[in-house]
Amino acid sequence: MITLTINGQTTQVDADPDTPLLWVLRDTLHLTGTKYSCGMALCGACTVQLDGQPVRSCVTPLSAAAGKRVVTIEGVGSEAVGRAVQEAWRQLDVVQCGYCQSGQIMSAVALLTANRQPSDADIDTALGGNICRCATYLRIRAAIHLAAKSLV
Amino acid sequence: MTTPPIENASRRRFLQGVAGLTLALYLPRPASAAPQAETTAPFAPNAFLRIGVDNSVTVISKHLEMGQGTYTGLATIVAEELDAAWSQVRVEGAPADAKRYANLQWGGAQGTGGSTAILNSWEQMRHAGATARAMLVAAAAQRWQVPAEEITVSAGVVSHHPSQRQASLGELATAAATQPLPTAVKLKEPHQFQLVGKVAPRKDTAEKSNGKARFTQDVQLPGMLVAVVAHPPRFGAQVKEFDASRAKAVKGVVEVVQIPTGVAVLAHDTWSAKKGRDALTVTWDEERAFKLGSDEITARYHELAQSPGAIAHAQGDPDRAFAQPARRLQASYDFPYLAHAAMEPLNCVVQLQPTSCEIWNGEQMQSVDQMKIAAQLGLEPEQVTLHMLYAGGSFGRRASKDSDYLLEAVSIAQAIAGRAPVKLVWLREDDMRAGYYRPAFHHTLEAALDAEKQLIGWRHRLVGQSILAGSPFGARVNNGVDPISVEGAANLPYGIPHMRVDLHTPQGIEVPVLWWRSVGSTHTAYSTETFIDEVATAAEQDPVAFRLALLTQQPRHAGVLKLAAEKAGWGQPLTQGGAGERRGRGVAVHESFGTFVAQVAEVTLQADGKLKVDRVVCAVDCGIAINPDNIRSQVEGSVGFALSALLHGAITLKAGVVEQSNFHDYAPIRIHEMPAVEVHIVASSEPPSGIGEPAVPPLAPAVANAIAAATGKRLRSLPIQPADYA
Ligand code: FES
Numbered sequence A: 001m002i003t004l005t006i007n008g009q010t011t012q013v014d015a016d017p018d019t020p021l022l023w024v025l026r027d028t029l030h031l032t033g034t035k036y037s038c039g040m041a042l043c044g045a046c047t048v049q050l051d052g053q054p055v056r057s058c059v060t061p062l063s064a065a066a067g068k069r070v071v072t073i074e075g076v077g078s079e080a081v082g083r084a085v086q087e088a089w090r091q092l093d094v095v096q097c098g099y100c101q102s103g104q105i106m107s108a109v110a111l112l113t114a115n116r117q118p119s120d121a122d123i124d125t126a127l128g129g130n131i132c133r134c135a136t137y138l139r140i141r142a143a144i145h146l147a148a149k150s151l152v
Numbered sequence B: 001m002t003t004p005p006i007e008n009a010s011r012r013r014f015l016q017g018v019a020g021l022t023l024a025l026y027l028p029r030p031a032s033a034a035p036q037a038e039t040t041a042p043f044a045p046n047a048f049l050r051i052g053v054d055n056s057v058t059v060i061s062k063h064l065e066m067g068q069g070t071y072t073g074l075a076t077i078v079a080e081e082l083d084a085a086w087s088q089v090r091v092e093g094a095p096a097d098a099k100r101y102a103n104l105q106w107g108g109a110q111g112t113g114g115s116t117a118i119l120n121s122w123e124q125m126r127h128a129g130a131t132a133r134a135m136l137v138a139a140a141a142q143r144w145q146v147p148a149e150e151i152t153v154s155a156g157v158v159s160h161h162p163s164q165r166q167a168s169l170g171e172l173a174t175a176a177a178t179q180p181l182p183t184a185v186k187l188k189e190p191h192q193f194q195l196v197g198k199v200a201p202r203k204d205t206a207e208k209s210n211g212k213a214r215f216t217q218d219v220q221l222p223g224m225l226v227a228v229v230a231h232p233p234r235f236g237a238q239v240k241e242f243d244a245s246r247a248k249a250v251k252g253v254v255e256v257v258q259i260p261t262g263v264a265v266l267a268h269d270t271w272s273a274k275k276g277r278d279a280l281t282v283t284w285d286e287e288r289a290f291k292l293g294s295d296e297i298t299a300r301y302h303e304l305a306q307s308p309g310a311i312a313h314a315q316g317d318p319d320r321a322f323a324q325p326a327r328r329l330q331a332s333y334d335f336p337y338l339a340h341a342a343m344e345p346l347n348c349v350v351q352l353q354p355t356s357c358e359i360w361n362g363e364q365m366q367s368v369d370q371m372k373i374a375a376q377l378g379l380e381p382e383q384v385t386l387h388m389l390y391a392g393g394s395f396g397r398r399a400s401k402d403s404d405y406l407l408e409a410v411s412i413a414q415a416i417a418g419r420a421p422v423k424l425v426w427l428r429e430d431d432m433r434a435g436y437y438r439p440a441f442h443h444t445l446e447a448a449l450d451a452e453k454q455l456i457g458w459r460h461r462l463v464g465q466s467i468l469a470g471s472p473f474g475a476r477v478n479n480g481v482d483p484i485s486v487e488g489a490a491n492l493p494y495g496i497p498h499m500r501v502d503l504h505t506p507q508g509i510e511v512p513v514l515w516w517r518s519v520g521s522t523h524t525a526y527s528t529e530t531f532i533d534e535v536a537t538a539a540e541q542d543p544v545a546f547r548l549a550l551l552t553q554q555p556r557h558a559g560v561l562k563l564a565a566e567k568a569g570w571g572q573p574l575t576q577g578g579a580g581e582r583r584g585r586g587v588a589v590h591e592s593f594g595t596f597v598a599q600v601a602e603v604t605l606q607a608d609g610k611l612k613v614d615r616v617v618c619a620v621d622c623g624i625a626i627n628p629d630n631i632r633s634q635v636e637g638s639v640g641f642a643l644s645a646l647l648h649g650a651i652t653l654k655a656g657v658v659e660q661s662n663f664h665d666y667a668p669i670r671i672h673e674m675p676a677v678e679v680h681i682v683a684s685s686e687p688p689s690g691i692g693e694p695a696v697p698p699l700a701p702a703v704a705n706a707i708a709a710a711t712g713k714r715l716r717s718l719p720i721q722p723a724d725y726a
């Protein structure tokens, strides 16, 4: 049994310690907002926060999350930055197919948590690991700036 | 607390309450629909709308939402004629039922593709909304005992101003259900539109921003097993034998079964299934496998291009035009295979019962899938239920002409005798390697100029696999010409007196191919629009002016071309780059699926030799603009999607084995590569056409023409390589 805190709730998980956190979230805990796309830390679709840091859950073993605070797309809206980002996403109709967007939002929240006034270059760096095959990048960028403004 | 069972009578009332008004509509078929529709009851009733007593308006979308905004677009049209408030509208995916939900452009078959959703639904959705509105008004007139003509509807409120009465749509729903169907309804005039052409936010943004949107990947059913498959390394190979002992030893693995397309490992969860699959030992029988590499395929295509192909289009006397031209230009082009690589890798959920089959899928080809699944199971098509979920992208891949991955999922469920529901999961590597690509193509082009530097002759030869041949749509192949191999080339818009387009469809290339966002135009727009640019240069003319002079019979091409040029400041000098930088501007115009798009791209060749696409100015004519913001969004996305292919996209084979596997070697562009995009929409009263694909084709030639303007280098092999423009 491994204990972790997910979106504020302490949970016990019975899975192999080497199981990627992604599959524990999705298949064991049925938190399916976190997405699988590449499984190799190449696309960012599976991004969650581990003790406040963005990580690719597809390559993060469950053991590495033991005792830590995990925040997923399902829980990120309960804090101010997450709320602001989701609101900006809605205002600008960022999404297309939507499959990458949980990861995009998790990366955007991590960026804005660390840096309330990111430049375009900051955004390129922080979101550089998140692929959007629908190429919604312009709106992602605009929404991050909009969320930053609303957080001032 | 337990819920008491709902008795029949109260259940009926309950259902009426939720769905007070389900409309059965008799709808006319647009004149442009394919003739086959004649035999398939074109006047069958359709149901696109439910209004609940809770005042909810549910629009039933017959088309798949895969990112292109169709749920929002179709709902906008219904809500417009219904005069609903946008906030009360929600959207639901339709079940598989071609009688009610056929794509009117597809001759009675149900499915989504070819940018037809808005085109085929425009009149149908308008009638759906207008009919409902008329019945609600009739119900209000009866209830209030006032003439129907005095009743107005606005933003979901039905009003009779003289008597100051009003009601919501929901309050009138039950009464409206008992009204007779109107025989004729009056549709709005464009100046009366409240939503069409205005602001109607996407209906799926909220749930796609909070993790609640449900994709096939997210389906969990009680007792469900997850299947991961070992596919053969080469197309056409078969399982010879396999050893499952190590796979079965993996915790969580339940069964290992052989299926026609490989060996499937079933487990309680995805990770165990993957570990099990990786632990399998499979020996493949490769006797009939396809073993050519990309280089050999290309060499064969080049050889084929030496001889005439099947004629796709001819006019004038092209050979005479080339007999003694004042100037003759020649170029040849190579295009690689391309994977769709949607962010959601392919997947499908199946639940088998003795006399039924239930499927959960990002469902794009209902009629074909239903037919093929039923045939495999020995069922009737109606016994196959298809739940259409959101697709995490598709770009054509989920419109599988062979129902390939669906049948694979069904085979797995059959192999375990339907004991458990099965979710088939293709890992990224499966999605990249197991095929169905944009076909590789080779083109040769020739142009003849007369002494006055007029373009008088054009010969275009294409070599590439057919998508339609051997598919359920194979009848469209005519005299050896697959129309979608040559679309965009055979119907070149330019007024050239002597012209021939011919096609070779190579046999024996066993790489599975499929439509890929904008299909034939992905390659034909590139070759024709870069070549015409070369011809303009040879004729010492401005590329825009040169094109316009050849487009006098094509007002909509000319319209977008002029608009894009004007908005981009064509003719004004381009801002200089920094030290050591070269800048260039290029243009392209192309029609696909009835929508016209011109793009002007600006690029910088940086001092370090790197290419940066700075800005793309787009002009779009898609008829009446239903949802301008969605049009902008689709054009932005199309620019990024097309740029990925131009810069990085190639699936290559070595001795029949696909070399790419994941996003490190098949790379969509990332955020820093995304250019600024400006979108200008032509005001139009033409019927609306699609926007999911048509902004893809012009991007690559516009960028290539910009690179040529900056460097003088013409790029004829995709994806472009830095060495080619250094
Ligand atoms: S799924 Fe984890 S980075 Fe792609």
Ligand code: FES
Residues within 6 Å of the ligand: A095, A096, A097, A098, A099, A100, A101, A131, A132, A133, A134, A135, A136, B067, B343, B392, B393
């Ligand atoms: S919205 Fe489709 S992949 Fe990003």
